[in-house]
Structures are given as C-alpha cells and as structure tokens.
Amino acid sequence: REGEDPVVDEAIDGTVAGFLAVDTAHSRAQFAATLPQFAGSFNFLYADQAGNIAYWQVGRVPVRARGDDPFHPHPGTGGDEWRGFLPWRAMPHVLNPARRWLANWNNKPEAGWPNSAYGFIDWGPVQRVQALTRQLAALRPHSVTAAALERINRITGQTAESPVGDEGNIAVHELLPRLLS
Numbered sequence: 001r002e003g004e005d006p007v008v009d010e011a012i013d014g015t016v017a018g019f020l021a022v023d024t025a026h027s028r029a030q031f032a033a034t035l036p037q038f039a040g041s042f043n044f045l046y047a048d049q050a051g052n053i054a055y056w057q058v059g060r061v062p063v064r065a066r067g068d069d070p071f072h073p074h075p076g077t078g079g080d081e082w083r084g085f086l087p088w089r090a091m092p093h094v095l096n097p098a099r100r101w102l103a104n105w106n107n108k109p110e111a112g113w114p115n116s117a118y119g120f121i122d123w124g125p126v127q128r129v130q131a132l133t134r135q136l137a138a139l140r141p142h143s144v145t146a147a148a149l150e151r152i153n154r155i156t157g158q159t160a161e162s163p164v165g166d167e168g169n170i171a172v173h174e175l176l177p178r179l180l181s
Contacts, residue, residue, distance in 0.1 A: 036088045057092040057109035060085045105129045132156045
C-alpha cells in the first residue's frame with residue numbers, strides 16, 4: 001500500500017470495516033453505530049424481529065462551492081474545491097416511518113437530495129423506485145405475503161421506465177422476446 005493516498009486508504013478501510021461490522025451487528029444500535037464509517041454512498045435498510053424498520057443513507061457527500069456544477073470543467077484556481085463533507089447528522093435517516101414500509105432501488109434517499117448528481121432535483125421518470133413505491137402503496141396493511149413481495153420485486157426488476165414517466169409502456173418481459181426474434 002506504499003505510495004497510496006492516505007485519505008483514499010482511510011475511506012477504503014472504513015468501508016470494508018463497516019461492511020464487516022454491519023454483518024456482525026446484533027441490535028439496531030450496533031448496526032447504526034457502524035454506518036458513519038462508510039465512505040461510499042450506500043442505501044441501508046434495516047429490519048428486526050421486534051418489527052422495527054429503518055433506512056440510512058451513508059457515505060461521504062461533498063459540500064460543494066456555491067454555484068459549482070460538477071458536470072462542467074473547472075478552471076483549476078481552487079475556487080471550486082470541496083468545502084468538506086456533510087456531517088453525519090445531516091444524512092437522511094428514518095426509523096419506523098408512518099407509512100410502515102420502506103422502498104429503495106439504488107435511488108436517491110429522497111427527492112431533492114443534493115448529492116453528486118447535482119441538478120437532478122427529483123428521482124426522475126427513469127427511477128425504478130417509483131414503480132416499486134406505487135405497487136407497495138397499493139397493498140392493504142398486514143396483507144402482504146412473501147409471494148406478493150416477490151411479484152412486486154420481479155415486476156419492478158423488469159421495468160424500464162420511459163421518459164414520459166410511465167413504466168407500463170416499456171417492459172423487458174414484453175420487449176425482449178420480440179427483440180430476440
């Protein structure tokens with residue numbers, strides 16, 4: 001590891017240690033205590049036998065200079081340098097939400113989250129989480145079976161939402177056979 005960037009080393013070591021610690025946590029408190037060390041951006045969902053559910057967004061989210069657009073070239077004068085990272089307490093987290101369920105499919109933690117995808121205010125019409133959320137919201141409380149969740153997962157996984165925001169008009173399971181023939 002000689003010659004590597006110590007900041008990168010720390011980030012990698014923290015993330016690896018975080019995954020190992022998450023795998024051995026025996027309580028929500030132990031699980032939550034591991035999360036601040038993650039450098040990479042991850043969405044963590046938690047559930048326990050007592051019926052608690054929780055969500056955390058983890059990772060180091062840069063605080064960018066005012067007006068900085070990370071998708072444009074920078075002049076190299078230092079004015080666009082990061083101002084640090086968001087503090088852990090500012091990261092999205094929810095425990096036992098009122099709607100009594102959580103959904104995530106590699107999406108932002110919430111609409112408007114100012115992460116590195118600067119300028120993409122909402123999830124957009126190409127986020128599978130919208131298809132997932134609509135299906136889960138339609139379920140009656142306390143009526144869900146493992147088979148129903150498997151069906152929802154399968155439908156969502158086969159969904160490729162279109163730019164018009166209607167996931168029903170482009171579905172892999174309908175298009176793939178036609179494309180292959």
